[in-house]
Amino acid sequence: MTKGPHSTNKLLSIQSHVIHGYVGNRAATFPLQMRGWDVDCLNTVQFSNHPAYGSFKGTKFGPETLKEFYRGLKDIGINYDAVLTGYVPSDEALSVVFDMCKDLASHGVKWILDPVLGDNGKIYVSQGNVDLYRHILRCGLVSVVTPNQLELEVLSGVKVTDLESFKNAIDTFNELYNVENLIVTSVQLSNDSASLYSAGSTRILQGVFKSFYFKVQTIPAQFSGSGDLFSGLLTSAIYKYNEKYGSSVNINTQLENLPLAYALNEVLSIVEKVLTLTYEHELNKYTSRSQPVPSYLKINDLKLIQARHYYTQELRNFTVHSF
């Protein structure tokens, strides 16, 4: 579907809302708007801020309310190009969100699913939640799935320690779930603490996947919201490069010419810019007060607004590697 000069792409983003800070819908929406997307935000919660601050107040919308929101949208008949889902606060709510997305995907809407299970070696959802993700990935309606290392390991059952096990986990994931596009957002290998690895795997023909990875320098900090920024940007980048090059992809297409590789390269490049800017801002807080900088920083808020000029840049700074 090609859009005329007056149209925009339309996304329904189902994630959390925080009043202050940039996680969930607050991290995904603005960068996509800057890239010319109309983003409809179905908020699953309204919290004052994200929990990593140590305290927060607010409300979760119950399953019935979430259903009502979606019924309201159905009543007025909005057409979306894509639906993006991230963290959903309970098993019941997750099941409601999946019903909405199944309905949308069965009408041709591309579903980008971030299977939020946990991070940094810790699962923070229930076992029921994990099973639900497994089930949904098998049903053939998801276009793009974006696990992090832990989520890839949990969903594939393969522990990732080096490039070989990384590739093995991706192959196993593809065999189990057969999702058209898999992006593994960030992986730390045991013999290389200076780099983060990000991989893509795209289905060329039934049963034939092409996989590749990028290597990105680690920034010694943990950023809340970076994953949500990532999956938001990825939605528009995949759309953009599929429109440009999607029709010419075949079994002989070089890795670097895969639309998914272009998209991941662009997103990694933009996210690196945003994280670097955010990190420098954090460092500046210490150096301006002549305080020593901790060796590892936990950063609550991305500098999403200060970084606004990056979102539309045509950056592809990284080199595609084959496994």
Add this chain to the structure above:
Amino acid sequence: MFEVKRVLSIQSHVIHGYVGNRAATFPLQCLGWDVDVINTVNFSNHTGYGSVRGTKSTHEEINEVHRGLSDIGVVYDAFLTGYIHGAEALEAVGEIGRRMKAENPQMLWLLDPVMGDEGELYVSSSVIPSYRKILMQGGVDIITPNQFEAELLVDFAIDSYDALQRALEELHTKFRVDHVVISSLKIGDDKSIKAVTSHRTRQHTRQYIFDIPFIESYFTGVGDLFSALLLDRVYEYSRLAHRDSYLQQSVNESLSVMAHVLKVTSDAASRELGSNVVSKMGSADTMKSCELRLIQCRDSYSSREQLFTPRKL
């Protein structure tokens, strides 16, 4: 290089379309503001579609999330409020504004007293005394009523230039607001639409009147976009020395951006619906084509163009 301006905006949220916080947030972000967003309602779409589903936050919920913000110690440069769905929620918002202003007297508070238009009230009449009370307690820097809302506040008809002067005087003194912008006004038999700015300082009161084109009031969210743009301009210009007529300039620039957004929106609606857009409004099918083209206009919010030639009132 890292500092940004920070605003708290308390308005409604719609999943689809651009009214309330959805109309205010993106333009302010484009202008470099960190916009913290408290949603007073969560609706699927605005009520003009004929069908709508969703929930309203209670005044307790509004107070609670604001306590959450206080707990993590966020301080704001500006505070923006628009449509609030009832007197209790409104008073909670007024109280939040008063507390924030006490903590940071430099904070700029723009209150858009959204109550209705052209003689039609679209909130419960119980909010009228709540708005009066909030204003009379002080702390609000800018208000942007339309003629009907200004009349509800002062409780008399603005049917002559004399009455207009009395209304502005009352809004400045009794209601304690230094920057008054009446966003649309018709006086007597004059068919043209005006906007009026009145800025009171210790030394003077500077008043200007604008002739504005027929604002396509059937596009929803126009007022919410206007108050967001105005807040940005007043914040910028009131901090510069020797800008005596900054309210006039701020309104002029905001109206100029609006004119562009409305032109883009109106052209797009006509392309989708045919020429006579107004006659086709009111159903879900057509309302979708009448949403502000907020994303398409993203490069226009920082424009400094001044298309209007106001006269001194």
